[in-house]
Amino acid sequence: MKIALAGNPNSGKTTLFNSLSGKIEHVGNWPGVTVERKEGRIRKALTDRNEYMAIVDLPGAYSMSPYTEEESITREFVQTENPDVILNVVDATNLSRSLFFTTQLLELGIPVVVALNKADLISKRGIVLDAFQLSERLSCPVIETVATSGGVGRGLIDLVDALRQVEGTKQKKVLSVNVSDAHSKQEAVELEKKRYEKVNEIVASVERRAVSSHKQTLQDTIDRVVAHKWLGIPIFVGIIYLVFSISQAWVGPFLADIFVSWIDAFYAWVEGLLPETVSPVLSALLLDGIIGGVGALIGFLPLIMVLFFSLAILEDVGYMARVAVVMDRFFKKIGLSGKSIIPMIVSTGCAIPGIMATRTIRNVRQRRTTAMLSPFMPCGAKLPIIALFSGIFFADASWVGTSMYLLAIAVVIVSGLIIRKITGDTSQSYFIMELPEYRIPSIKRATVSMLHRGKAFIVKAGTIILVCNAIVHILQTFTWDFSVVLENAPETSILATLASPLAFIFIPLGFGIWQFAAAAVTGFIAKENVVGTLAVTFAVTNFISVDELALVADGSQVMNVFGIGSVAALSYLVFNLFTPPCFAAIGAMNAELESKKWLFGAIGYQLATGYVLSFFVYQVGTLITTGSLGGGFIGGLIAISVFAGFIIYLINRPKGSVILSKRVHMEA
Amino acid sequence: MANVIVIAVIAGILAIPVWKIVHDKKRNIRCTSCSACPLNEGCSLEKQK
Incomplete structure (x- = not known):
């Protein structure tokens, strides 16, 4: 089975990839760490069979439209290499932004499994998220995951099970909006607008935020200082x-x-091994x-x-x-x-x-x-x-x-x-x-x-x-x-x-x-x-x-x-x-x-x-x-x-x- | 005799890195920073693996 790991930048794809494959690819707490795809195999601790499940980590993308080089790689892979399943990593704390890309992936006809990543941060932010309802609305399995947690990672076994179950099935579309069918720029904008409306409607039905997004968070306050144009x-x-x-x-x-004392000791040890009859040129070289x-x-x-x-x-x-x-x-x-x-x-x-x-x-x-x-x-x-x-x-x-x-x-x-x-x-x-x-x-x-x-x-x-x-x-x-x-x-x-x-x-x-x-x-x-x-x-x-x-x-x-x-x-x-x-x-x-x-x-x-x-x-x-x-x-x-x-x-x-x-x- | 042994030791010490350099050159390995690299498959080293 070939699984494509796709999602927005900094949604935790590479961390999830590392948790699933046991690899230690470079991850960073900023978008754009992955600029080329990378492949691995889901580790045996998660599959508990001898089946081969290949997983490809793709660079972050906000949409299927190739606005950036990273998005081109993602789009090309998903469209030309026919993965069996798309594993869409969604930042659970930022659902409204993430689902735009998800709805596009759902239209490709390839079965999709959504990993609702950073699930541990949901309750901390005062967010209530109905994963079951979200799964119903998207017509695909939605599994809560915490890729950064130790061991096999929270939700990863369920995630692999879901991937196995959807293989070979036909993915249902959430809405049929295809920007490439648009005949003018205006028409394309209208179609994208329709998609945003649909995404907002889904988010409104599954998510309740106790904290207003307009309220200043501690992070906002820190950023006002750290990323300030002069103070920064x-x-x-x-x-x-x-x-x-x-x-x-x-x-x-x-x-x-x-450390140097060890090197000195090694130097002295080698020096002691050399007999006096050794040429000074050779001993100096060594x-x-x-x-x-x-x-x-x-x-x-x-x-x-x-x-x-x-x-x-x-x-x-x-x-x-x-x-x-x-x-x-x-x-x-x-x-x-x-x-x-x-x-x-x-x-x-x-x-x-x-x-x-x-x-x-x-x-x-x-x-x-x-x-x-x-x-x-x-x-x-x-x-x-x-x-x-x-x-x-x-x-x-x-x-x-x-x-x-x-x-x-x-x-x-x-x-x-x-x-x-x-x-x-x-x-x-x-x-x-x-x-x-x-x-x-x-x-x-x-x-x-x-x-x-x-x-x-x-x-x-x-x-x-x-x-x-x-x-x-x-x-x-x-x-x-x-x-x-x-x-x-x-x-x-x-x-x-x-x-x-x-x-x-x-x-x-x-x-x-x-x-x-x-x-x-x-x-x-x-x-x-x-x-x-x-x-x-x-x-x-x-x-x-x-x-x-x-x-x-x-x-x-x-x-x-x-x-x-x-x-x-x-x-x-x-x-x-x-x-x-x-x-x-x-x-x-x-x-x-x-x-x-x-x-x-x-x-x-x-x-x-x-x-x-x-x-x-x-x-x-x-x-x-x-x-x-x-x-x-x-x-x-x-x-x-x-x-x-x-x-x-x-x-x-x-x-x-x-x-x-x-x-x-x-x-x- | 001692000189011959030391020459052999030096030759041995140098042979390993020389082999590694030649080997890496053949595989077009340009650096050893894979863990810090965002490219992975974009690197010619990975393509030849």
């Missing part, structure tokens, strides 16, 4: 600051300390290149997991949806919409799914712009870099991480404006999102999300980062004639000679040192490599102090080894965060941008953005702290002038040559 911004800043304080100053370092390099990065794992846990809690409580509302005002001004915020929030975990999530945006220019700008958001891989530099140079100051998020938002807004000017597309989009209910966050969901991300981090550290560190170590151990580099001549190594020309370019940015150049380059393979490469090239195997309960073991000593000041360190951090993302994310950009011109334009723009921001941070910072400009100012200024000139040319180029812009207009 400092609240957002405060919350991000709190998240960074928890992950990088309070809980994170404490856990990291314990201990410092492989264990030390990966260990230095893995040491940050507890911090990252605490951060991901905090972000998952924020999402689950319903706060992220409010962030989208607060940001929508700014995004609209730059020609994007609140819909562009969702990929950017996803990008704070990993840029790749963030870039892919842009495909729900219909306007081509907006979609491409969002895919191009999403990687500016600090992803999980960039967090160890933030943690490392804030730990060494700024005493674990939470403002460093917070300011990187705020800078990312500022960069996105300014860049959006520039791209809009370049393309000449001034079209505007409007973003309508139903704000989800605030709810007590689930520790289980946040823990599962955190563990998954933690696992992904370990897998990456144990594969690509490990190999890169080993290669970096080999390249800095040998000269071009394959003799071992002398202790007092590290600049003769293969790595140093390859990275030195690049280091020259970075002089105006304050970090014209070959080790930093090498780390920035390996960062394009995976951003975590920046920390790993710095650890290997500077031979620092432990960034976290076990004795001092501090994020960085003897920060001043590491600072001396690095040989740069705090302003240059901040500049380096900015450079790594705002230059192009890793190659994998660039691959995702290639797939979603669907244009080589946009792809190379995006990479060039990202490189220039990182360079310009870094230049300003270093030069202005040096001017403020020392009273004079930093080294390489003129060279950097020339580079930036060339970039600025090119942008001005693109903005002002004659209309006739605006091929790209024209194409965007046509596609839009």
Whole structure:
């Protein structure tokens, strides 16, 4: 049996899908988490037979009319893949809105079972709902469910029974209104109006609300503050600051300390196993290149997991949806919409799914712009870099991480404006999102999300980062004639000679040192490599102090080894965060941008953005702290002038040559 | 002899991630963030499963 799971956004489809299938697909307390269908099988605990019941979770839809990409997927699946049964998930607390879609599903001729989800909230809201009467009116089974409850979930066994019973039956229609039969727009509007009237009539006969919908709820009151157009911004800043304080100053370092002591013990154990007769080159490769390099990065794992846990809690409580509302005002001004915020929030975990999530945006220019700008958001891989530099140079100051998020938002807004000017597309989009209910966050969901991300981090550290560190170590151990580099001549190594020309370019940015150049380059393979490469090239195997309960073991000593000041360190951090993302994310950009011109334009723009921001941070910072400009100012200024000139040319180029812009207009 | 053993250990340690990288490349796996990903079937990784 093939079951299609359909319903309004944020009605709890994916949560119900997870409860029915036993899967742990990503759910979020906001609409739009599912943008593609996903398949599973109803778990045996619910079927208690050997029958095969496949279930397909579809993206949320308000109607069968394909107004959005998500609705197109739902409509196409239901109409072309002939599911045996449609399981319509209805938010029991919002019946009048949900039943519009239900009445459309009832007209397809496929048997429908309605899951009256969030049934636990009905009585809490003072709502009386007659499920039996509703079932009579809709001519289909209606089962009350609570997908979030533990175990098999309330009502799920009855639900599966109902699905089994209706299979093969013919669904009765509630009303025969088909908008596609309309001959004019006016006629279509009239038909939709008729449907609304029918829905209202059904709701009036089955539902009694003790609370007037006009009355202000606690949620409304909270939203007036949290999603306020001005207050919303400092609240957002405060919350991000709190998240960074928890992950990088309070809980994170404490856990990291314990974790690092294990890594240190492992390092010492391996060191003890090696006999004295082993070549120092080989033991250094094993201990410092492989264990030390990966260990230095893995040491940050507890911090990252605490951060991901905090972000998952924020999402689950319903706060992220409010962030989208607060940001929508700014995004609209730059020609994007609140819909562009969702990929950017996803990008704070990993840029790749963030870039892919842009495909729900219909306007081509907006979609491409969002895919191009999403990687500016600090992803999980960039967090160890933030943690490392804030730990060494700024005493674990939470403002460093917070300011990187705020800078990312500022960069996105300014860049959006520039791209809009370049393309000449001034079209505007409007973003309508139903704000989800605030709810007590689930520790289980946040823990599962955190563990998954933690696992992904370990897998990456144990594969690509490990190999890169080993290669970096080999390249800095040998000269071009394959003799071992002398202790007092590290600049003769293969790595140093390859990275030195690049280091020259970075002089105006304050970090014209070959080790930093090498780390920035390996960062394009995976951003975590920046920390790993710095650890290997500077031979620092432990960034976290076990004795001092501090994020960085003897920060001043590491600072001396690095040989740069705090302003240059901040500049380096900015450079790594705002230059192009890793190659994998660039691959995702290639797939979603669907244009080589946009792809190379995006990479060039990202490189220039990182360079310009870094230049300003270093030069202005040096001017403020020392009273004079930093080294390489003129060279950097020339580079930036060339970039600025090119942008001005693109903005002002004659209309006739605006091929790209024209194409965007046509596609839009 | 000790050097040979250490070389073998290092080769072994490197062989596993290299195999994994090549294997993932063949399957067109671009990231490891499936649990955080809203795409699922939209991802080429899922299509090839």
